[in-house]
Amino acid sequence: MEENKSIIDGEETTIDTVLEKQGQAEKDSVKAVAETDETAKEKLPEDFDEFKISDGFKIFEEPEKEKPKKKKKKRGLGTAIWIISILLISFSIAFGIILAGADYLGFGKGQGDCVFVIKQGATTAQIAKDLKKSGVVNSTMLFRAYVKVKKYDGKFTSGRHVFNREAGYEAIARELMKPSASAKTKRVTIPEGYSVDKIAKELETQGICTKDDFIFEVQEGIFEYDFVNQIPVNQVHYRLEGYLFPDTYQFYYDESKECAHLAVDAMLRNLDNKLKKEKIDINNITVFGKKYTFHEIMTLSSIVEMEASNNDTEMPKVAAVFFNRLRNSDFPTLGSSPTRKYPYGEGRYNTDPRGDEKFITGIPVGPMCSPGISAIKSTCSPKKDFDYYYFVTDKSMNFYYNKTLSQHNATIKKLQAEKNWIYEE
DSSP states (O other): OOOOEEETTTEEHHHHHHHHHHHHHHHHHHHHHHHHHHHHHHSTTOOOTTTTTTTTBOOOOOOOOOOOOOOOHHHHHHHHHHHHHHHHHHHHHHHHHHHHHHHHHHSSOOSSSEEEEOOTTOOHHHHHHHHHHTTTOOOOOHHHHHHHHOOOTTEEEEEEEEEEEEHHHHHHHHHHHSSOOOEEEEEEEOOOTTOOOHHHHHHHHHHSSSSSHHHHHHHHHOOOOOOHTTTTTTTSSSSTTTTSSSSSSEEESSSHHHHHHHHHHHHHHHHHHHHHHHHOOOOOEEETEEEEHHHHHHHHHHHHHHHHHOOOOTTHHHHHHHHHHHTTOOOOOOOOOGGOOOOOTTTTOOTTTTTTTOOOSOOOSSSSOEEEEEEEHHHHSSTTTTTOOEEBBBBTEEEEEESSHHHHHHHHHHHHHOOOBOOOO
């Protein structure tokens, strides 16, 4: 058989020769790769890690961290605080239970009878509130809860009730459910401009209460009205001077102390209702760009009342004169003669300098009398663009306004010559 032959590159060769050459080529290729690897290895840095796959992945062992030692808890201090807290909570609960029990049983309420009047249509909440004002119960919430549990709610009768001040909840509730005696009332008018002294005298004359009981309520009585809490009690002569709204009332008359409280509360409630009706916000009163407290407004209103009583047309002008003077540093005082009679009453002059315009600058410390709603509204909204600083009246209560002192003195001189000037000295 003829041997297989071929010609490659012009040279005759056999298959075995070809295979032998291919094998040698593969060996040379492997050797070249090995030599390349060795050369690359020699060029690697000394700290090269053969296990490094890429720059983003390394395999290494992290040294084992030493576990922190556990701190020993100070059990003594924590235990003491816990025990003290438990004791305080227990004491507070026990004290509350004692007070609630005393209130429920009627202990510590004082002696004597309480005359209590339930107004027509009063709710249990209002009745409880009035009982607290009278000092008969200490907790309105507890009394209301008791009434609800006992199913007495809505069964109290309006009118006059009498019970001992040391009566417990049950005795009080049973008395309030009885047909009430007709509460005795008397019609009394308190005019605008009356002072606390005059009101007290009038109520005593009418048999409503004694003057002393009335003054006590004015000074010490508990009344839950926002404007009462704003009064600077340490500065004024009478706490509620100016806040006892002048009007015609049906006052209860029976036990003096209770009726004195009811009379004062009726006048304060009337003022509160009038303010709400006229939408006067006692916490936000601004006049001619300046904010005033309600106490300052009531003080100025009382002076407006005394200067222009029963004259609704002149009141806004008089108020404007006072605010003009307050805004001008050339006029340190209001220049109003009634302020020289603080506390005002019975036409007497008083040596108390807190109201005397000769001694003080700006607004006096408190009202001089009880202003009506017209004076209060005029003070809150005085006449605008009324640039006068003085006024005077004649015997017929006609008002004369002037811008300068020389004009003012000329007006007075003219009225004196005509014997038509009202003056107080």
